[in-house]
Amino acid sequence: MIRKSKITGRILAIIMTVALVSASVSGCGRSDKKKDKDAYRQYGINCIENGNYDDAIEAFQKALDLEVGNVGDEEIDICFYKAKAQYLSGDIDGAIESYTAIIDYNGNADAYYLRGCQYFAQNDQDKGMDDFKKAIDKNNKNYELYIGIYETLSKYGMADQGNEYLADALKIKGDKPDDYMQKGRIYTIQGDYESAIDNLQKAIDGKLVKANYYMGEAYSKQGDGDNASKYYQAYLDSGEADAYDLFNMGQSQMEQGNYATAITYFDAALDLDEVPNKQELMKNEIIAYEYSGDFASAKECMEDYIEEYPDDSDAEREYQFLETR
Structure with missing residues (x-):
C-alpha cells in the first residue's frame, strides 16, 4: 500500500552567531518564549523539507529573535538550520556571511569546512582550500571532515588533492570500533576493498552497528550483491x-x-x-x-x-x- 510519509525531519546543521539576530519579542514569559521558539524551529524544519526555503529562513529568524544575547546549544542548532536554508535558497553570499559570523564568534571547524564548500560553489578555490586547511587545523581527528573535503574536491575535479586528505585521515591513531569503521570507509573510497572489509569487520566485532552499512557498501562496490544485501539487511534490522x-x-x-x-x-x-x-x-x-x-x-x-x-x-x-x- 502506498502512503504519504510524515513531514518532519532534520537537515544537516550549519553554525552562525546569534550576533546576527536583529530584534527580540518583548513582554513574553520564559516558558512562552521557549514554546514559541520550538514552534518556529519545527515549522522551519518542515518548510525546508518541502522546499520552502524563504519561509524556513523567516521562521528560524523569528526563533532566534526570541533569544537575543543568549547563546546556547539550542540557539546554535537553530542557526545551523537557518544557514542551511540560506544555502538551499541560492543565497550563497548569505550562507558565507553566516559562516563568517560564527567563525569570528568561536572559530568552529565545521563553519570553516562549510564556508569552504560555499567558496568552491563560487569558483573561489583558493579561499575554499584555505578554509579546508583551517578546518583540519581546528579538528584534525575528525574523519568526517577529511571525507567531506575529499568529496567536495572530487566534485570540482580535484580528486588528487582530495586523496591527500584521505591519506592524512588514515594516519589518525586509534583502535576503537569507530576508528576501524571510518578507516574502512576510506579504504572503500580508495578501492582497497580487502583493507576496507578487514577494518569494517573489526568495527562490527566491536558491536558498532553502523559498520554493517559500510560493509554492505564495500561489497556493493565490488559487485558482490549477495553480501551487500546481507549487511544492508543487518543494518536495517538494527533500527538505527x-x-x-x-x-x-x-x-x-x-x-x-x-x-x-x-x-x-x-x-x-x-x-x-x-x-x-x-x-x-x-x-x-x-x-x-x-x-x-x-x-x-x-x-x-x-x-x-x-x-x-x-x-x-x-x-x-x-x-x-x-x-x-
Missing part, C-alpha cells in the same frame, strides 16, 4: 538506519536491478520520523516501481508526490505518461 542510509541502500539495490528490495528501503526511510531527503526518496520510489513494471503503484506514488511538490513540472509530465500505462 537513517533516511540517508536507506536512500543509498535503495540506490544500491536499484543498480543491481533489485527493484522490490529498493522499494522496501525507500518505504522504510519514508516511514521514519525524520525524513530530510523526502523528495528524493519519493522520486526514486516512483522510478523503482516503473522499472519493476508496476505502473499502477508508480502512478499512485506520483499522485502523492505531485500533491507534496506541486511546482515540479517534470513530475507533471511523468504523471501524464503514467496515466497512459
